[in-house]
Every structure is written in structure tokens, then in C-alpha cells.
Amino acid sequence: MTLCPLPFARFPTMKSGLNFLIAARRCEIDELDQLARTSDLVGVIGRLVHALQRERGMSNVFLASRGGRLADQRDPQIAECLSLEQEVRAGFDQLETEARHRAGPGNGARLFSRIAWVLPGLDALPALRRRIGALELKPAQATAAFAKLIAGLLSVVFEAADGATDPEISRLLVAMFNFMQGKEFAGQERAFGAAALAEGRSDEAQRLQWLHLIESQERCFQVFTDFSDAALLVLWRESQSDATLAELERMRRMGATSAPATPAGIAGTQLSQAWFDCCTRRIDAMKTVEDRLAADLRALCGHKTAQARSELQKYQEVLGTLAPQADNSAMFFDDADAQAAAPAQFGRHLERSVLDMVQEQSHRLQAMGDELETVRASLNERKIVERAKGLLMAHRRLSEEEAHKMLRQTAMNQNRRLVDVAESVLAMADYLPLDTQPPH
């Protein structure tokens, strides 16, 4: 019975388990710093979207009145948009600069790809405004252009929510995205209803499209409430006064049922204007919730980062107390009964505590991963719609907008939810004898 003669060399220059415990924490801190920046950006995007929604509303009134109304309010609104646009662009640039020199966001490629899509839209705004100023567009055309740009900005927020690696922050980002998206549907409903009421006629297709805008926003606000805390919910309820909601519902009913009974012309214009003002009060009030969401997000990021930094410091202190050559490993095989009879020795308590810290961290990360998966599942609905659109684009050679219209039209005709139609399309995919590869 001989002891093995080989040198059982340690690797003294190599890093220990505790070093990697620290490295794991550093990664978390990097991700939290990144999330804080992204969250700030989401806040600014929220303010820009709100300003653009207001500009869209004013532009519609301006165009519908052939330049007679809101011309004076439009200019300061545009000035506000320009200033917020500059903030958003600066935020984009900062993300890009940091991704060059340091870690980019986890889903950097997708986030930057969304930004790449929205920037030409911002670039095209001056031309759009010029054409609106020159009354060269119909209200519906202006609405569609602003809606496209806002959709692009919202898709940046969506990626930010989808890429968040902390479940609590992800939860708030999901609430924020859904709130912004719901508010945007409310803005589209305002424009749609204003036009419909002004025209004074109502047909089945129009009624269905209006209904879809209402349902879409309610679904978004439902997700928002599911993911919000009590304080936010109180603020949300307070922001929607009973009087405004009652008036809104009354006019929604009139729009849905009016038809020949309501004459177009003066009455229609007045009704349309009352509708527009009521919607505007409601949408502007939503802004307080959005601002609170952005503030909560900032506070949460700050809190999480501080917490992670203090944990990191704790680890580093432990690392400092370990002798460079300390054997913090003797207990690894304990559970395996391999060292059942190992003598108690100096530093054993510390070893145990390092192994405990490793296990604790590992379980915490796993629990976070599970929680994150649950939160992200709420984003799946939109992903399913996106996927179905992609399928239709590839299989039927449609543009993105044509594919979306096709899905929406089917949903309206069949009185089904958009996501259900999208799921049917995806389920059908295998039966289509077509190439599912994206074009290259």
C-alpha cells in the first residue's frame, strides 16, 4: 500500500471558487448597470412617444380643419418633440458607445436592430411635418405615419423588456411596455373615432375595427395591472376619472350605433371635437402613471445595483481573510461520504461558508431564471404575432404591413383575437409547402 508518488500539485497562480463567485456577481452588476441605462432610455422614449401622440392629435385637427385650428399650439409641441428626440438619440448613442468599449446589453443585436429601424423614421419626421404644415396629407395618412414611428419606438421598449435579466426589473419593464402600448391604442382610437364621428356614418367594418382598438388597449392595460404594485394601481384608477370614462363610453356607444340617424356636418364635427377632447384628457392623465412607472424603474435599478454591490463587497472581504493558499476545498466531497472521517481543522468553518455562498448564489440565480421565464412569458403573445407575420411575409411575399393587415382583417372578420389568428397561422405552417427561411 503506497501513496501515489506523483506531486499532487496545487495551482497557486490559478483562481479559486471564490474568485468566480465574485466574477458572477460582477456580471450581475454589469447587467444591472446596463439595465439602469436601458431603463432610463425607456423613460425618455415614453416621454417622446407621449409628445408625438400629442403632435399627432394636433396634426389631425390641424389637417381636418384645413389649417384653421391648433396651428399655434402645433409649433411648441413640435419644439418639445425635437428636444425629447435629441434626448432619445443621445440615449441610443450612449448605448452604442458603451457596447463598443464595454459589455453591450445581453440582447444587444436585437435592441440595436430595433434602433436601426426607428432612426430613419425620426430622420423622416421633418419632411412629414413639412407636408402636414403644407396640408399635403389627409389626417389618416398623418396618423398612419406617426403610428408607424411610435410602433418603432415601442419595439425598442419591447426589446428592453425582453432582454432584462433581472426578474423584478423585467416585471416593471413589461408593465411599462404594456402601458405604453395600451396608451398608443388609446391614441389610435382617438384618431379613428374622431374621423368616424365627424363623418357621421357607421358600418360593420368600422364598428369592428373600433372594437378591436378598444379590446387591444384593454388587454394591454390588463397585463399592466397584473404586473403592477398596489400604489401604481391606485394611481392608475385615480388617473381615469369616472366622469371622463362615462363620457368616453357614451361616445363609443354613439359611434358604434350612430349610422344614418346622426347627421354629418356641424353636429358630427361638434361630436368629433368633444370625443377628441375627452380622449385627450384621458390620455394626458395616463402620463402621470407613465411617469411614475419610469421613476419606479429608476429607483428599482438603483436599489438592485446597490444591493449587488454590497454583496460583492461582502465576498471580497471573505476573499481577503482567506490565506492565499488556504484549502477551501476539503469539504467538497463531504456529502459524497468520501471524507467522512476527515479531522476537524482550522478554517473549516470558513470553507463551509464559501461552499454555502456558492450554493446560495447558484440557487438564487436559478430562482431568478425561473421567475424571469414567467415574466417573459407575458411577452410571448406579441412574439407569436411577430412570428406569424414573418411566416406570411416569407410564404406569401407580403410586406410587414400587408402581413399585419391580413392578420388583423382575419381577426376582425372571424371576431377572434389577433394572437389566436396568429397561432392558427403558425399551426398551419407545416401544411404550407413553402420555404420558411428568412430571405438572405
Next chain:
Amino acid sequence: MTLCPLPFARFPTMKSGLNFLIAARRCEIDELDQLARTSDLVGVIGRLVHALQRERGMSNVFLASRGGRLADQRDPQIAECLSLEQEVRAGFDQLETEARHRAGPGNGARLFSRIAWVLPGLDALPALRRRIGALELKPAQATAAFAKLIAGLLSVVFEAADGATDPEISRLLVAMFNFMQGKEFAGQERAFGAAALAEGRSDEAQRLQWLHLIESQERCFQVFTDFSDAALLVLWRESQSDATLAELERMRRMGATSAPATPAGIAGTQLSQAWFDCCTRRIDAMKTVEDRLAADLRALCGHKTAQARSELQKYQEVLGTLAPQADNSAMFFDDADAQAAAPAQFGRHLERSVLDMVQEQSHRLQAMGDELETVRASLNERKIVERAKGLLMAHRRLSEEEAHKMLRQTAMNQNRRLVDVAESVLAMADYLPLDTQPPH
């Protein structure tokens, strides 16, 4: 009708959509570089695990023969392990160094947490070897210790597969992980069968545990074949000679049915030795598949990186041809009919091509995300088991190994798959009036 007097200022110092198209590509390249390093590390881990599996086998024979057999082969095997361990540690350190100065892997925290767990195991190897050399351990104890260390190394490979952001590379990593895990089950079966055949007795519990080891490895190899190309499958089939497989199955049957009929003692020892040699031939032959997987992984990472770099160059060339102030935005609202009548102008073709590139990239990233989700779904089985273990640990105050034993025991008793038992545990979770938070 007046044009709006506000300056429709451009933001000339700000970055364009194309800049972010490039930034998105850079993120992808960073991720691919990171994946290449992780894949290299996975290759080295594969070789270390193989060497440790051999050392475990030799240690078992050495211990079972009271030091009489394989003493001379054990030392060079340990030397090989030490050399590979140094490579693995260097790979760990490199990841950590890079994460400090540049982007860490996307799932850095989880990957580093796994490494933090496995390093104390490597640190504890010299003590384990000393005790084996001094014949202080039973074969089963040595087997359990090596199995625990190898499980830790495999969990690093698992995180690498789970964190991969490219679906093709992820596919190969999933194949690699499952192959390594299957091979490890084969190694455990070798040790288990050798002990069982040497003892010459067979009871129901033993029979079931053996069956579970066989089923577990077959499930792993099934996932491996699902995710492998034709060339790999040919290699896999060739590595498992019919003669070896026939012998293996014959001895498996003998082990399962032997019982009192087969006497312990000389016959048992010979049978055990024949079993051990047969398993060793089979496991050693698997090494060729593992090496090929590692080589394929390296080649794929190289190919993907080169491809992404050449795409990046293409974008940069386009960026170079655009005048600094070029309006590459005019077409953004085209689909929205907002600029239906915009005149054709110089550079329009280029603008279109930039918008096309953005859309193409966005669809490619989306398709990659979908594909990645599909590949990762195959890793869910293991995650479900991990989650159930975590639940049991929290709810019943068990250690990780006790939780695993409990699940495995239930699976054996009820003749169900481990993952099915884990799913039952998770489904039951809501009925347990206990805290699901991880310990803090």
C-alpha cells in the same frame, strides 16, 4: 397655409440607422467570439472528464483489488488529468479575465457560478487521490466523489449550451452536452455493474437502479442523435461495434437475472472484470465522437465569425459610400402612404437598400431567436429536474444530494422517468404551505 416656421433641425452629430445596424452586427460578433472561447473550453472539459472517467475506473479496480491491480497505470492517468486540469483552469481564468475587461458571456453570472462550484472540487482532488492511494476508501465512495466532480464539470457545459446565442452553435453544444452526459451515465453504469457482478447477487432495487442508468444514457444519446448531422451519426454508429454491444447486452442481462445462480467469488470477479473491460472499450470508443463534436464546434464558430465579419464589412462599405448628411430616411413612411407622391431623387436606391438591410437583419435575428428557443427547449428536461430539486431543498430542508436521491428513488419505485416525477413535484408545489423563496 403656412409652412411651419420651426427649424426642422437634423442632428448631424448623431448616429444613423446604419450605425446601429453595424452596432447590432458587432454585438453578434462579440457573442460569437465569446461562444468560440466557451466552445474551446467545452472541448477541454470534455477531455478532462474523459481522463477523470478513466481515473475513476482505474481507482475502482485498484481499490477493489486492495492495490493489487492497475497501480502502475494509475499514475500516468493522474498525470494526464493534472495536465488537462491545468488547461481547464486556464480556460476558466481566461473567461474571467475577459469578463473584467470586455463583454462577459451573456449568461456570465450563471456560468461563473457553476465554475465557482466546481473549482473546490478540483482543489479537493489531491486529497481524494491520496486517500485512494492509501486504500482508505471503498470503491463506491471513490466513484461517488468522481461522479460529483464530473457532474460539476458537466453543469459548466450545460450553462455554455444554455447561454449560446447562435442557434446552430447552440445545437452542437446541446448535442455535445448530451453526449458527455450519456457517456458519464455509461461510466457510472460501468462502476455499478462491476460492483454488482463481483458481488454476484441481484435484487429488485439493484435491478431498477441499473435499468435507470441504462435508460438515462439512452435518453441522452437520443437527444444527441436528434441534434447531430449525418457524418456524426455514422461516426457514432461505427464507434459502437456490434461485438461490443452484444457482449454488453449479454452481461447486462446476466446482471439483471443472475441472482443466486451465479456464485460470488472467482466467477463473479472474472465476470466483473470482463464487464469492466467491455464497458471501457465502449466508453473509450465514444471519445472519437466527442473529439469530432469538439472539432465541429470549433469549425462552426470559426465559420460563423468569419461570415459575420464579412457582413459587417459590407455594411461599413455602404456606410462609407453614404454622404455624411445623406437622407437615408425619406422612404420610411412610404408604406404608410404618407409620401406617395415624393419625387424620385438621387440616392433613393441606396436609402431603400439601407432600409432593406435593416429589415433583413431584424427578420434574421427574429428567426434566430425562434430557432434558439426550439433548441433550448431540449434543455428543459434538466431544468425541470433542477427546479424540483430546489423546491424539495427549500420545502423539506434537504441537501441537493438528498433531494436528488429522493426524486430518483421515487422514479425507481414508481417506474417513471425522473423528469416526470420532477414535474409532479412542481405541480404539487402550490399545495405545499411552505416558503418557496431561496434561502438568504
